[in-house]
Amino acid sequence: MQTVLIIEDEQDLAELLAFHLEKEGYRTEVAGDGIKGLEAARGILPDLILLDLMLPGLLGTEVCKLLKKNESTQRIPVIMLTAKGEEIDKVVGFEVGAEDYVVKPFSTRELLLRVKAVLRRSAGVASEGPVLMVGPLSIDTERHQVTISGTEISFTTTEFKLLLTLVKRLGRVQSRDVLLRDVWGYNFVEDTRTVDTHVTRLRTKMGEAGEMIKTVRGFGYKIEAECR
Known part of the structure; x- marks a missing residue:
């Protein structure tokens, strides 16, 4: 079973994401700020991280930078979750190592599709389907x-x-x-x-x-x- 770490300070959103991900067969862990999220990532080594950009304690961009600099966590794919939608913010997200970038508000279906796509990508070539x-x-x-x-x-x-x-x-x-x-x-x-x-x-x-x-x-x- 693949594990998804959700680093998100909005508790309601984090719980909603965890609920839907678990329905799809994923195991989830939740951290409410950047520092705890970084510690959790290093401790459990999840298969994927959903990372909010604006976090207390440590911004999402800084969390991502630190993850990508560490040998044990640098290959963990990261999807940024943020209310910011400007092109420059997306560029910054990709520059610090994020694999994808989802702007709030987003549909749960869209996010789940992106999660599946990024996990397939990180594993190599998708085994089934036209993509x-x-x-x-x-x-x-x-x-x-x-x-x-x-x-x-x-x-x-x-x-x-x-x-x-x-x-x-x-x-x-x-x-x-x-x-x-x-x-x-x-x-x-x-x-x-x-x-x-x-x-x-x-x-x-x-x-x-x-x-x-x-x-x-x-x-x-x-x-x-x-x-x-």
Whole structure:
């Protein structure tokens, strides 16, 4: 059973969130201020943290910074909960390491969907459904849409297919010949620089997330969930 830590000073909201999360099968813990929340996170090492931005004792941004600096807690995904909705606040939230950002008031259904999505993302690729997630990368296979940290990125059909092929084979090295066969449909050895050129384009368009695509020298490429 996955554990969600709720760091929220509004008691009614914290209890409501805990109620709905437990109905979905999660175990919950609640902390009412930033200092207690930080202690709880370090003590129980939850699978995910719902973190209010404006907290007594220690602001949510500071809590998040400290969590991401600590080796034992840096990989715990954080969803920011806040009444602030300005773009600069969202940027700050992401800069300190939050995986997602939900502005109050929000629907419980929306939050639950985001919780599930972030947990799937942190585990690697979603095992079921039309949306595949790796790190900050989300691929809607039905709509042929790719988003990175919530921002949609435009890819050509070939780039999309190449990225999708690597994601579906997460962690497994793919030779250039195999990629030429499975992405381009070549049944014979072509100029493998075609693959190299497209990988370069992918990395450029993906920005920092492009670091997830690893080069295996003399052989080919693979994609890993960890991009740092």
